[in-house]
Amino acid sequence: MQSKPTTIKEIARILNISPSSVSRGLHDHPSIGAVTREKIKQLAKSLNYEPNNAAILFQKGKTYTIGVILPELSEHFFSIAISAIEDEAIKKNYTVIFAQSHDNYEQEVKLVEKMKNQRVDGLLVSISKDTSKFDHFEKLNSFNIPVVFFDRIPPFKNVHYVACSLESATIKAVNYLLKKGHRSIGMINGPNTLYASEERKEGYMQAINFNRLKFDPTLVLNCDLTEQGTIEAAEQFLNHKRKPTAIVAFNDYVALFLIKYFKKLNVIHDFDIVSYANLPIISYLDNSPVASVEQYPYLQGQKAANILLDLIHSPNSEKQAYYNTIVESDLIVNEVKE
Amino acid sequence: MQSKPTTIKEIARILNISPSSVSRGLHDHPSIGAVTREKIKQLAKSLNYEPNNAAILFQKGKTYTIGVILPELSEHFFSIAISAIEDEAIKKNYTVIFAQSHDNYEQEVKLVEKMKNQRVDGLLVSISKDTSKFDHFEKLNSFNIPVVFFDRIPPFKNVHYVACSLESATIKAVNYLLKKGHRSIGMINGPNTLYASEERKEGYMQAINFNRLKFDPTLVLNCDLTEQGTIEAAEQFLNHKRKPTAIVAFNDYVALFLIKYFKKLNVIHDFDIVSYANLPIISYLDNSPVASVEQYPYLQGQKAANILLDLIHSPNSEKQAYYNTIVESDLIVNEVKE
DNA sequence: AAAAACAACGCAAACGTTTGATTAATTTTG
DNA sequence: CAAAATTAATCAAACGTTTGCGTTGTTTTT
Incomplete structure (x- = not known):
């Protein structure tokens, strides 16, 4: 049982056909006849064939992976947000890799670099507290890796982001108190x-x-x-x-x-x-x-993930428009206590 | 700037040397002369060369990635644990990918499959509530992917795991109450x-x-x-x-x-x-x-990650011994309130 | 002066999969 | 019945990097 995993080549050898036919057969390509296709699939199953993802990713130049960089995963807000991100990603068959900056600028720079080397298809970032320069993200452009910021976003508009308007939320909060x-x-x-x-x-x-x-x-x-x-x-x-x-x-x-x-x-x-x-x-x-400003971390994560997946799938010509999404926050008034 | 990323081949072509020399040069291989090495490194830098991870992973058959499957990331315990896991992983230059089973057995099975296809170097799992069969983990053996369970572990010893002894913790708790x-x-x-x-x-x-x-x-x-x-x-x-x-x-x-x-x-x-x-x-x-049983999620995550990394690096001959690590839990007595 | 050692590099295969172009065999069409 | 279209499969290249093994020259050892 410690033998090497089955490969397409092996199946091809056993069946005396070419690897390309096996590949096509497994993918239901029309140019493979029904009989051959079934033979291929059967043998693949009985040999426990599993596609080698690394090879596919390499070949396709796509990783079906999105990276998430955030300050601190154990913060409740972020744990909810990334939970949403994973939920969305898996729906579209993407995998999530993540790393924590621990609110450290240098670490964040390193992580962006690392994500780039991992060739993630896209990146979701909530920036660290002491990040005030943003060059490290610009490099990603030349690698065609889209970035969507969420919650902690840079102070300019020409990026994609999802965030809460704490301004309007605060207005609601103060208004509520004034009305009281x-x-x-x-x-x-x-x-x-x-x-x-x-x-x-x-x-x-x-x-x-x-x-x-x-x-x-x-x-x-x-x-x-x-x-x-x-x-x-x-x-x-x-x-x-x-x-x-x-x-x-x-x-x-x-x-x-x-x-x-x-x-x-x-x-x-x-x-x-x-x-x-x-x-x-x-x-x-x-x-x-008496009241709390709810920032809907799940919704934010969800939206950010979907925007990123959109960007990944859209042709890179559409680089003009930026998603600037504001999730309305709400004032949740606590129930009156008995 | 939307050009294809620089590759080793390109550097080789420009410098009129072979790709293998470039590769060796970048890795400080002794068989490459100092002058050539520097020329390579300079050109690489000026061309913004970044190694293509997908290619490396593919060729090495290693992903430097560990997978984490847990029930619910937004649960405080797990968010702390995975935070620790990531901290440990990054120290050893590993990347973390994760997915949530949402306490669903079928989902867990799918995720294990997916992780296997991703060819993670190892897997950390906290099993879902309604998991009572464990065949899906056994498949990983044939792929030489070690698994370490943490916190929510299977009810048998012949696996690697890290968990808290809730039994001894409960003894402490009840003793404390009796003493009171x-x-x-x-x-x-x-x-x-x-x-x-x-x-x-x-x-x-x-x-x-x-x-x-x-x-x-x-x-x-x-x-x-x-x-x-x-x-x-x-x-x-x-x-x-x-x-x-x-x-x-x-x-x-x-x-x-x-x-x-x-x-x-x-x-x-x-x-x-x-x-x-x-x-x-x-x-x-x-x-x-008046008191709480502390289960030290950070410590558990840390230990589990380190055990897994150990297993990854140790020769697969050492398959006899199983890590059964019990993290002692403590009874934390809350301060007396004034 | 021949043999051995070494330094610096190139060759080519390999990793597993996908895909455009091609071929060969069969069937359909005008 | 020849030409065109369809079907079923193959070939070969490609993706980027690494690595064992050769191949040169050059230097050192006997």
Whole structure:
């Protein structure tokens, strides 16, 4: 049983026909007669013939493989997204290979290189936090490997991408809080270097302006997203001259730290918290956020994968148009607790 | 820029030497002179030469790829495990391809087939819930593709596997509860068909016996792991003649349902709950389990990957010994809440 | 001065499959 | 019945790289 796998050549030799006929027979090519075809198929089956993929890929110059590069697979958002990607890929008979950049620019560059060497048919990327140069992706053009960015996308339009509009989501969130009667709304934002921070702030401002309120810049704080940073931001809010009654947290972790801290100080009931969903069971918390911005990772992954497969199958002449897909995010209001 | 990628042949043609020399030159083969070598390398660089992986793989009959098949990537446990697998693989310059069985036996069979066709160098598998036949893995033997199972492993020893001993973990858990003074301890177990259920029950019984207590079979309930099923089990405990004061839950979901239900009934403080960790932030819950069985998914993934890479590199003569690795699980006692 | 060693490179086969062009045999058509 | 069309199969090249074995010259050893 440790013999070499059966090859087309062997089948051909045994049947005393040419390898090309065997190949064609197995593929139901019309130029092979029914009798020969059946003989071929039978022998193939009885010999446990399995096509050598490596050879086929090499021959066809196609790998039927798509690569996925993302920062951290164990983050809930990404694990859902890549799960969707795999689901879509397998439907079209593609295989998924992936690698994690661990939010490291150099690693990302290496991985892009590696994916290129693997000759993936296409690449899905969610860029790392400290990526600000994008040359490493341009090389892929000359290899005709299409790239679709998702969720964490570069700050320009002339690429394919799928992402959530956190701006409009934030508008919804702030509007919701305003409608609930809040007049001083704080925001714990991420570092200014992040595009995601920009979007959140922009949405916040838009909502405030739209409701003809005055924007108070001291109510939007930057935070390094650690527990300590969150506590510092919370402190500032507690001592604020217009102490906010609601807080928009950058993500569920920040919300978690915030809730923990406020509960310790016994002031948790003074605040309504809204967050951006990235932890599964946060709604099970006792004082969970009153609402969450849902970013539909499964849908994003699905769309990104389908766009990529589209690009792979479309002639490379159609290079003019870029898919810029925005997945609408929704504000999920948590059920009122009994 | 849409020209075909540079090949060794082309470099050879330009330099008027043979392809074999180019290949050797690029690999620093001693039989190529320093001058020629440098000329080759320079031209290669300036022409943006990238080795065609498909060709190399084909010619070497190795793919430097390991396949991973698991039930559901978006489950926290698996996302951590595969994250570890990728980390290990990339250290050894291997690529990871993966696919999800979605806990479906037929799908699993198909995927094994597919992985085989992809000629992965090795396979890591966490089997699906409704897998009870294992022939599909045996085929891999004839292709010399080693398999290492992890976490969800087949019920026999003559395979390579890495898993957690849930039995010893359960002993620890029950012992802990006994030491805390509990004398009636309930267990919400999974379906009897699961090996994991068997292990938990076995551990429970061992701990009880070891402490010279009497085992009461009505305190170990089977459950379909849904919320409804959990509630039904909870009801039984509440009406039990020896109403338990502590409950061992099959996993964090069950614990979650249980906590929710008990809180609704306002009896949450009557119970100490122990669970098997599979949700990240459960310890942030207000009435979180007093202890959790940690199964170290990262470590499991890491070990499984390393064993597989070992098997790949070791001569296939060493087929006698099987790696049966048990990762000790620990009981993590949650901090006392202030 | 002959033999041996070595350095630097080329030849050609091989890996397994696909595919355009070709051939040979048979059948259909005008 | 000759010419055209159809059927069934073969040939050979190609995909890009690696590698065992030869083949040159040149240098070193006896």
